[in-house]
Amino acid sequence: MIKKRLRAQKICFFLLKVAVAINGAALAIIVYFIVSRGWRAISWEFLSKPPTDSMTMGGILPCIVGTVSLCMTTILFALPIGVASAIYLNEYAGQTKLVRFIRLGINNLAGVPSIVFGLFGLAFFVIVLDMGVSILAGGLTLGIMTLPVIIGASEEALKSVPKPYREASLAMGATQWQTIRKVVLPVAFPGIITGSILGLSRAAGETAPIMYTGAVFFTPDLPSSIFDEVMALPYHIYVLATAGTNIEATRHLQYGTALVLISLIFGMNLFAIIMRAKMRKKLKG
Amino acid sequence: MKRQNIDKTVRSGFLLVALFSIVALSLIIIFLFLEGIPILEHVSLKEFLFGQYWYPTDDPADFGILPLILGSIYVTVISGMIAIPLGVMTAIYLAQIAPATVSQIVKPIVELLASMPSVVIGFFGMVVVAPFIQQLFNIPVGLNMFNASLMLAFMAVPTICSISEDAVFSVPTALKEASLALGATHFETLVRVIVPASLSGICTAIILGLSRAVGETMVVLMAAGGAAMIPTSIFDPVRPLPASIAAEMAEAPFRSEHYHALFAIGIVLFVFTFLFNLLADHISYKFRQVGEASL
Amino acid sequence: MDSPVKMHTKDLNFFYGDFQAIHNVSIDFTQNQVTALIGPSGCGKSTYLRCLNRMNDLIPGIRVTGKAVLDDQDIYDPSLDVVTLRRRVGMVFQKPNPFPKTIFENVAYGLKVNGVKDKAVITRVVEKSLKQAAIWDEVKDRLNESALGLSGGQQQRLCIARALAVDPEVLLMDEPASALDPIATQKIEELIDQLSSKLTIIIVTHNMQQAARVSDRTAFFYMGKLIEVNDTDTLFTKPELKQTEDYITGRFG
Ligand SMILES: Nc1ncnc2c1ncn2[C@@H]1O[C@H](COP(=O)(O)OP(=O)(O)OP(=O)(O)O)[C@@H](O)[C@H]1O
Ligand SMILES: [Mg+2]
Numbered sequence: 001m002i003k004k005r006l007r008a009q010k011i012c013f014f015l016l017k018v019a020v021a022i023n024g025a026a027l028a029i030i031v032y033f034i035v036s037r038g039w040r041a042i043s044w045e046f047l048s049k050p051p052t053d054s055m056t057m058g059g060i061l062p063c064i065v066g067t068v069s070l071c072m073t074t075i076l077f078a079l080p081i082g083v084a085s086a087i088y089l090n091e092y093a094g095q096t097k098l099v100r101f102i103r104l105g106i107n108n109l110a111g112v113p114s115i116v117f118g119l120f121g122l123a124f125f126v127i128v129l130d131m132g133v134s135i136l137a138g139g140l141t142l143g144i145m146t147l148p149v150i151i152g153a154s155e156e157a158l159k160s161v162p163k164p165y166r167e168a169s170l171a172m173g174a175t176q177w178q179t180i181r182k183v184v185l186p187v188a189f190p191g192i193i194t195g196s197i198l199g200l201s202r203a204a205g206e207t208a209p210i211m212y213t214g215a216v217f218f219t220p221d222l223p224s225s226i227f228d229e230v231m232a233l234p235y236h237i238y239v240l241a242t243a244g245t246n247i248e249a250t251r252h253l254q255y256g257t258a259l260v261l262i263s264l265i266f267g268m269n270l271f272a273i274i275m276r277a278k279m280r281k282k283l284k285g
Numbered sequence: 286m287k288r289q290n291i292d293k294t295v296r297s298g299f300l301l302v303a304l305f306s307i308v309a310l311s312l313i314i315i316f317l318f319l320e321g322i323p324i325l326e327h328v329s330l331k332e333f334l335f336g337q338y339w340y341p342t343d344d345p346a347d348f349g350i351l352p353l354i355l356g357s358i359y360v361t362v363i364s365g366m367i368a369i370p371l372g373v374m375t376a377i378y379l380a381q382i383a384p385a386t387v388s389q390i391v392k393p394i395v396e397l398l399a400s401m402p403s404v405v406i407g408f409f410g411m412v413v414v415a416p417f418i419q420q421l422f423n424i425p426v427g428l429n430m431f432n433a434s435l436m437l438a439f440m441a442v443p444t445i446c447s448i449s450e451d452a453v454f455s456v457p458t459a460l461k462e463a464s465l466a467l468g469a470t471h472f473e474t475l476v477r478v479i480v481p482a483s484l485s486g487i488c489t490a491i492i493l494g495l496s497r498a499v500g501e502t503m504v505v506l507m508a509a510g511g512a513a514m515i516p517t518s519i520f521d522p523v524r525p526l527p528a529s530i531a532a533e534m535a536e537a538p539f540r541s542e543h544y545h546a547l548f549a550i551g552i553v554l555f556v557f558t559f560l561f562n563l564l565a566d567h568i569s570y571k572f573r574q575v576g577e578a579s580l
Numbered sequence: 581m582d583s584p585v586k587m588h589t590k591d592l593n594f595f596y597g598d599f600q601a602i603h604n605v606s607i608d609f610t611q612n613q614v615t616a617l618i619g620p621s622g623c624g625k626s627t628y629l630r631c632l633n634r635m636n637d638l639i640p641g642i643r644v645t646g647k648a649v650l651d652d653q654d655i656y657d658p659s660l661d662v663v664t665l666r667r668r669v670g671m672v673f674q675k676p677n678p679f680p681k682t683i684f685e686n687v688a689y690g691l692k693v694n695g696v697k698d699k700a701v702i703t704r705v706v707e708k709s710l711k712q713a714a715i716w717d718e719v720k721d722r723l724n725e726s727a728l729g730l731s732g733g734q735q736q737r738l739c740i741a742r743a744l745a746v747d748p749e750v751l752l753m754d755e756p757a758s759a760l761d762p763i764a765t766q767k768i769e770e771l772i773d774q775l776s777s778k779l780t781i782i783i784v785t786h787n788m789q790q791a792a793r794v795s796d797r798t799a800f801f802y803m804g805k806l807i808e809v810n811d812t813d814t815l816f817t818k819p820e821l822k823q824t825e826d827y828i829t830g831r832f833g
Contacts (some may be wrong), residue, residue: 001695002664009472011380019374020383020391023446026439027398030409050492074528081305088299104566105307111493111562112313112555113500114403115527119551122534144309151306175292205402208502208527234404234503234521241408242507251412258405263454269400385640459677462635463739467746468667473583477693482680 040055041256043196048179050220054245060257065222066135066230067204068199070078073139073226074146079196081143082150088160091180110148113209116120121213136226138214140185149202153195157188190279194272201268205261207234218244225265232263295382305551319541319549323347333549339513339524339535341543344393352515354553356430356523359516361498363434364441366368368498369491371438372445376490381461381475408508410436415508424520426510431484431507431519435487437498445494452486483512489569498563500554503529526554585652586611586780587632587669587750592601592644593813593827596639601627604646605806607799609750612639612779614772616791616812620799621826626674626799628753632782633669638726638809649777652749667694670748674755676735683719686727687740706731714771733764740771748763751775757790769794788828800824 044066049059087104093099121141131137161184169179207215217234223230241247322332328348334347355467375395379388415427421569456479464474480487510522511532530547538541587609594602601624619623630636631648634655635824655665667690669812678686696702706723710716715737719730736756743751753772755773757765772794774782785791789799791798792812799809800823808815808824819825 002661005470005663005695006661007691008472013378013473016374016378016382019371020378023375023398023442024391027394027401029403030406033413034392034405036372047447049306077322081302084299084302085306088296088303090307092299092465093303094326099580102307103301103571106309107304107566108562109310111496111500113502113527113558115502116313116317116551116555118449119320119530119548120313120408123320124312127539128316144313147306147309175288177289177292177295201400205400205404207402207404208531235401237404237408238503238507241411245443246374254408254412258408261402262405265400265402266397269327269397273396290686305723308747359697362709429747458638459675459678461674462671462673462695463679463742464689466633466666466671466673467634467693467742468663469693470663477689579756 008097018267034255037252038259039084041252042274043258046256049277051144051218054251055218055240056246060236060260060266062219062222062231063233063236063257064260065082066232068159069135069230070139070142070210071200072203073135073189074142075196075200076149077143078146082147083154083192085151086154086158087180090155091176105182106148106151114145114206117141117209118212121209133214133216133229134225134227135214135230138210140211141209142206143189145206145209146199146203149199150196151200154192157191158184158196163189187268192276197268197272201265205234205265211235217284233257237261288411302422309417317548321552324542324545327542334363335514337515339426341546346542350512350550350553353524353526353550355515356509357525360430360434360437360509360525361495361524363430363496364498366495367435367438368445372442372494373449373487375473376446376449377453377480380450381479385528395443395446398439403501403503404438405442407503410504410508419519421481422520426522428508428510428522429520430509430523435507436504436508437501440501440504441494441498446489448490448493449487452490454482456482485568489565492565493562498560499561500527500558502531506531524532526550549553585609587650589646589648592648593645594631595643597641601804602631607806607809609780610778610784612778613796614667614683614776614783614794614814616795617782617784617801618788618791618798623801624804626754629754629782629784632752633666634669637662650726656783667746668748669752670743670746671751672740672743672751672753672756676713676739678735680695680726680728681785682724683727683738684723687745688740690742694746698797709741709745712744712775713737713768715741731807733767736760736764736768737771741803748779750780750782753781755784755786758786760825800827
């Protein structure tokens with residue numbers, strides 16, 4: 001009897017391990033293919049030159065510059081709004097109906113499909129606000145999409161600030177705003193930044209929201225203002241893989257671009273994961 | 286006192302900013318409807334939702350999105366069948382069984398999987414998985430419902446896994462110990478105590494994971510094959526809702542019927558995910574996890 | 581002593597990583613007697629108790645040396661099955677920890693995992709256990725309601741009933757009444773008294789009077805060491821060591 005029960009346990013735990021292994025294998029296989037087929041495309045020229053010959057040769061510099069400038073716009077827009085929202089929710093607000101309503105809004109915003117953000121960006125930023133297809137329109141679209149992530153991360157960081165810090169400051173006669181500015185925010189800062197990097201890394205890899213708001217098929221020039229349209233790494237992969245002039249011949253460029261994109265994103269993630277692990281150690285003792 | 290007045294002002298300022306998310310969500314809804322509703326001047330709601338033919342560029346055009354809706358539902362269901370067991374099992378393993386060293390390695394793997402850009406997964410499905418399954422199953426095209434569902438599953442697993450893991454992890458140790466002390470095996474404890482106690486969290490995780498799969502664009506755009514037909518087999522190509530929008534917006538003239546139809550598809554997609562999220566919110570709010578007995 | 585020893589430890593040492601929480605503890609637990617473990621907070625009472633049903637196995641990085649024996653079997657023998665051990669050595673925790681299930685399901689749980697399928701048997705054992713735990717009259721009309729709706733004292737007696745349902749031979753109790761009011765405490769104490777005719781009971785308590793009231797023997801721990809173990813009457817009236825006397829008279833530290 002007990003033998004049978006223990007055997008059932010063994011089998012099921014084994015199945016759980018198989019599930020874990022499948023996840024690991026999936027990641028490993030994808031990374032393996034991208035790296036093994038992409039690294040040959042990587043060269044200084046690839047990173048520093050624009051595409052040439054109808055995008056069948058040359059590099060991806062405009063895409064890198066485009067993705068970076070979209071990300072900058074995103075973070076400049078979403079970080080202040082996200083942090084301020086989190087401060088209100090965590091430091092000022094109680095358990096009111098309004099707060100629950102705001103949270104519901106944030107949760108639903110987080111669930112909006114990326115292509116719907118793209119539609120909205122097209123209808124609102126590009127057309128109604130007349131920004132055209134531009135870094136600004138694309139960056140703002142990505143910014144709204146990233147907002148819930150940044151709010152979540154900031155709230156978590158604010159929550160991890162021990163209560164006594166606040167109480168000590170308030171007890172000395174500081175106002176709440178002074179307490180937040182001088183005591184709470186400095187402690188929460190690293191956590192906020194870590195979370196924001198994670199949010200930003202998500203934005204950097206998104207394609208659907210920028211397809212019709214910020215990114216274009218091809219533009220030989222680097223952007224000179226935020227009203228310029230740009231190329232972007234994720235969109236470039238899509239374009240080369242589905243609509244290029246010679247899809248098969250540019251495979252190595254596609255893999256190369258994908259490699260650059262995931263290096264960028266994994267780099268940001270690893271940085272954030274390591275920073276978070278360090279912070280946890282520090283908080284513990 | 287002056288200082289306190291400043292404090293009040295600051296507080297109101299923060300409230301205003303915090304309302305931004307609501308404003309943004311409202312704007313999204315308004316613009317979707319503003320640009321999407323005009324399609325109803327050309328087709329009835331019923332024809333739009335249940336029409337079987339999607340030929341938006343023909344003359345006269347057909348705007349029936351049933352094949353697209355079914356495409357979305359099928360790929361989501363199939364990807365759920367893969368992602369739910371994988372995600373929940375991984376979560377249980379991480380939260381209750383794995384030694385600390387193992388979970389320290391596996392958790393970042395799940396996070397990296399979560400950060401994998403959808404365009405890369407779509408690309409992978411297109412150039413690696415498609416030829417592979419084409420040969421394996423001896424079928425004419427590798428870009429099909431099965432391929433897209435498989436790729437979507439790997440986008441949904443991290444969401445399902447990380448939210449379920451939180452839920453499973455937060456079941457009080459006291460319950461686990463109570464069960465073990467009665468002579469239950471570790472596995473029986475999991476199945477009979479820990480999983481039931483965290484069920485609401487696991488359900489929330491599943492709903493959010495599937496909601497992510499419904500709305501995912503690039504994967505279905507690149508790996509699903511793109512045929513706007515009602516599929517009859519798992520190896521048929523499909524064209525889920527997001528793929529239609531992404532693929533056709535470029536060729537739809539500004540404020541044409543086609544343009545409005547694509548925004549209307551956006552509304553349908555939005556409603557899908559909105560309902561999913563409301564449901565998830567409702568479950569996690571209503572059935573908040575039962576903790577230790579309070580005295 | 582004529583009655584047999586049900587369980588004993590011999591030179592038991594216990595380590596949390598590098599920290600040794602238990603030093604060379606040897607105690608004999610006589611069948612159908614109540615043994616109380618007393619001592620200041622942090623002296624290792626809970627740790628020692630949890631060695632006896634190997635509940636500490638759940639904590640990573642622990643190590644045990646020496647012997648802990650149930651009947652004639654070393655419970656740390658690698659070939660021994662922990663699941664069966666835990667069924668034979670039941671445990672009641674400091675904080676009541678009923679499952680978020682119905683009252684009936686809570687008590688039936690142990691039977692079900694141990695493979696009892698017969699509904700009639702289950703119903704009978706549930707009733708018997710609840711009666712043994714002196715809670716039957718309070719819950720008999722609400723067996724299908726959630727156990728979380730009970731008061732703290734009721735929950736604790738439910739947990740005792742749950743432990744009794746699998747028919748353990750030894751019952752470990754870690755401060756079972758510390759979270760309860762005096763009346764609920766009294767009920768638990770009466771219960772311990774009745775149960776001791778069938779079970780070997782080992783109870784941790786912070787309350788000296790409680791130890792004196794319920795136990796036949798008392799063991800005094802200090803800093804992970806067993807200082808003195810004796811008949812309860814003797815230990816409380818004529819302790820052999822000064823340290824013990826200081827503690828029980830409250831002249832401690
Ligand atoms: N999981 C653990 N890891 C490391 N050390 C622990 C752990 N649990 C307990 N200890 C340490 O072991 C020692 C004994 O703890 P234990 O809980 O057994 O004491 P106790 O006598 O039951 O105290 P109390 O009366 O407060 O319940 C203490 O010094 C404690 O800090
Ligand atoms: Mg204790």
